[in-house]
Amino acid sequence: xxxxxxxxxxxxxxxxxxxxxxxxxxxxxxxxxxxxxxxxxxxxxxxxxxxxxxxxxxxxxxxxxxxxxxxxxxxxxxxxxxxxxxxxxxxxxxxxxxxxxxxxxxxxxxxxxxxxxxxxxxxxxxxxxxxxxxxxxxxxxxxxxxxxxxxxxxxxxxxxxxxxxxxxxxxxxxxxxxxxxxxxxxxxxxxxxxxxxxxxxxxxxxxxxxxxxxxxxxxxxxxxxxxxxxxxxxxxxxxxxxxxxxxxxxxxxxxxxxxxxxxxx
Amino acid sequence: xxxxxxxxxxxxxxxxxxxxxxxxxxxxxxxxxxxxxxxxxxxxxxxxxxxxxxxxxxxxxxxxxxxxxxxxxxxxxxxxxxxxxxxxxxxxxxxxxxxxxx
Amino acid sequence: xxxxxxxxxxxxxxxxxxxxxxxxxxxxxxxxxxxxxxxxxxxxxxxxxxxxxxxxxxxxxxxxxxxxxxxxxxxxxxxxxxxxxxxxxxxxxxxxxx
Numbered sequence: 001x002x003x004x005x006x007x008x009x010x011x012x013x014x015x016x017x018x019x020x021x022x023x024x025x026x027x028x029x030x031x032x033x034x035x036x037x038x039x040x041x042x043x044x045x046x047x048x049x050x051x052x053x054x055x056x057x058x059x060x061x062x063x064x065x066x067x068x069x070x071x072x073x074x075x076x077x078x079x080x081x082x083x084x085x086x087x088x089x090x091x092x093x094x095x096x097x098x099x100x101x102x103x104x105x106x107x108x109x110x111x112x113x114x115x116x117x118x119x120x121x122x123x124x125x126x127x128x129x130x131x132x133x134x135x136x137x138x139x140x141x142x143x144x145x146x147x148x149x150x151x152x153x154x155x156x157x158x159x160x161x162x163x164x165x166x167x168x169x170x171x172x173x174x175x176x177x178x179x180x181x182x183x184x185x186x187x188x189x190x191x192x193x194x195x196x197x198x199x200x201x202x203x204x205x206x207x208x209x210x211x212x213x214x215x216x217x218x219x220x221x222x223x224x225x226x227x228x229x230x231x232x233x234x235x236x237x238x239x240x241x242x243x244x245x246x247x248x249x250x251x252x253x254x255x256x257x258x259x260x261x262x263x264x265x
Numbered sequence: 266x267x268x269x270x271x272x273x274x275x276x277x278x279x280x281x282x283x284x285x286x287x288x289x290x291x292x293x294x295x296x297x298x299x300x301x302x303x304x305x306x307x308x309x310x311x312x313x314x315x316x317x318x319x320x321x322x323x324x325x326x327x328x329x330x331x332x333x334x335x336x337x338x339x340x341x342x343x344x345x346x347x348x349x350x351x352x353x354x355x356x357x358x359x360x361x362x363x364x365x366x367x
Numbered sequence: 368x369x370x371x372x373x374x375x376x377x378x379x380x381x382x383x384x385x386x387x388x389x390x391x392x393x394x395x396x397x398x399x400x401x402x403x404x405x406x407x408x409x410x411x412x413x414x415x416x417x418x419x420x421x422x423x424x425x426x427x428x429x430x431x432x433x434x435x436x437x438x439x440x441x442x443x444x445x446x447x448x449x450x451x452x453x454x455x456x457x458x459x460x461x462x463x464x465x
Contacts, residue, residue, distance in 0.1 A: 008276070008287060035453050043453070072271020115444050123439040131431075135424045142417025149410035156403035161411070168414055172421075179425075184460045192458050194444040231267040233277070 008077035010067070017060040024052030061220075065237075069229045079236050086240040090247050093210075097251050100206065101258065104199040108263050119263065121196050125188025126264045132183040133260040136176055137252055140211070143172035144249040147218065147242045150225075155232050159225065166222035169245070173215040180208050196263075203259055207251050214248050217241040289352065296320075297346040305332055308353025316340040316347070 027049030034042030068074040074082070108119040116122030127133060150165035191201040221241045224230055230238050269277055279286045289306035296319050297303025305314050311333040318325035318340075325342045332338050334355070337348045439445055452458060 008272070069268075070270065072269055072273040075272050075276050116442075121442075121444060123442045123445060125437075125439060131428055135421070135428050138417060138424065139421045142414060142421055145410055145417050146414040149407060149414050152403050152406040152410055156407050158404070158407060161407060165411070165414070168418070172418070175421075187460065188439075190446070190458050190461045192447045192461075194442075194447070228268060231269075233267050234269065234273070 008075045010073040010075070010078045012067070015060070015063065017056050017063070021053060021056040021060070024049050024056055027052060065224070065229070068236075069224075074234070074236065079234065082236050083239065086243065090243060093247060097203070097206070097254075100199065100203040101254065104203060104259055104263060107195045107199055115194050115196070119196070121194045124193055124196055126196075127183065127187055127260065129256070129260040129264050132179050132186075133256055136179050136183070137256045139172055139176045139179065140249055140252045143169050143176065144246055146172060147245045150221075151238070151242055154225070154230055154235050154238060157232050159228065162225050162230070163222060166218055166225055169218050170215055170222060173211060173218065177208065177211055177215070180204075180211070200259060200263075204255060207248070207255055210248050210251070214241070214245050217244055296323075299346050302337060302346040302348045304350050305347055306350050306352045307332075307334075307358075308351070308355075309358035310334040310351060310355050311349065312358060314338070314347060316343065316345050318343045318345070 027045055029049075031042055031045030031047070031049050034040075035046045036042070111117050111119045111121065120126045146165050146168040150162045150169060153159075153162035153165055189197040189200065191197050191205075218241050221230070221238045224237060266274075266277065266281070276286060289308070292303070292305055294303055295301070305312070311331050313329060314332045315327040315329045316325075317327050323343060328340055328342055330338055330340075332347050332349045334349050334351055337346060339346050
């Protein structure tokens with residue numbers, strides 16, 4: 001087998017997905033603004049943009065999986081680069097959530113006169129943190145334990161156990177999302193009820209969104225594990241999903257302690 | 266051997282044989298002269314080499330050049346002398362024939 | 368000064384920067400399969416324990432029923448509407464019939 005290169009780096013082929021993703025993002029933002037203001041066709045452009053982005057994500061990641069599993073471009077150095085990249089991505093996510101916690105503490109540590117000078121604001125109904133919020137935290141933590149189980153199973157070469165562990169991870173994640181939906185449905189405040197509602201739903205809502213992303217990520221890992229793509233030597237995609245899942249877990253702990261519990265009593 | 270193909274597989278196979286495909290990179294050694302040239306290994310008939318000059322005071326900004334099989338190169342700055350030793354399949358490094366790919 | 372710095376950076380890049388041995392060896396990937404088998408069994412048990420705990424908690428929580436909240440007084444900072452939502456008068460998760 002004579003290959004045309006002898007270095008460890010993956011020089012990627014030209015790809016249409018960066019530009020298609022950019023166009024999708026442009027359509028989404030313009031469509032989103034039009035949708036929220038009295039313009040014709042905003043909803044159509046917004047949906048079109050979102051479909052474009054989702055399509056781009058699907059085919060782009062499909063290409064990456066092909067390059068890795070079917071073409072063998074992900075050498076050790078490439079895997080290292082992918083890990084660094086994902087760590088940087090998670091760092092950026094930490095900053096993203098830090099902003100929501102900062103907003104919440106900014107509004108709650110010194111409540112303004114406009115909301116009665118107290119936190120939670122006067123007259124607002126808040127969730128009991130010891131009901132669904134407390135229940136959902138160990139559910140997500142158990143899901144984190146299951147992904148650790150999957151990790152060790154992959155490292156031990158127990159491929160079937162790893163699939164079971166990922167099924168457990170995803171199932172617990174779906175239960176979490178179900179309970180979160182129930183909590184939102186029953187929650188007395190809404191996002192338009194004062195700065196409390198705004199910060200509460202912004203922080204918990206984005207966390208819930210990240211849980212859904214992590215669930216999809218774990219489902220993909222489960223499928224790839226079932227197909228035998230992931231080996232104990234090479235499972236960068238799984239590692240990234242596991243790191244992401246632990247990150248989502250940690251955010252949930254902070255959410256529970258500071259927003260549900262400290263900020264809700 | 267786990268499932269792997271392409272360069273990933275080459276790398277793993279070399280590892281199983283106790284080799285590292287990249288060992289030929291970053292060569293170090295005494296200053297190359299016409300009598301005892303600095304030998305740079307290559308899997309192909311030519312590769313890009315950078316000359317950083319000698320040690321300490323004799324160092325210079327890196328000068329890059331193509332080093333080809335059978336064509337020793339003398340660094341225009343410090344006159345260090347290089348030769349290429351082909352240790353792999355040889356042929357052009359880009360796999361398409363040298364200058365005639367359009 | 369600047370050239371010296373650029374030079375040393377280049378030298379690093381040349382001599383060691385791209386060396387694959389610089390890649391950190393992941394400690395637990397290199398550990399023996401036995402340890403991982405042990406850890407797999409341990410985390411499997413922890414997962415089951417977690418699932419059992421959550422099931423008990425869930426049954427307890429759901430059997431309690433949820434409290435019904437009184438309509439709050441119409442303070443100006445509640446139910447804020449500057450304009451209608453694009454989809455209609457009610458916010459998402461807002462149509463509550465208790």
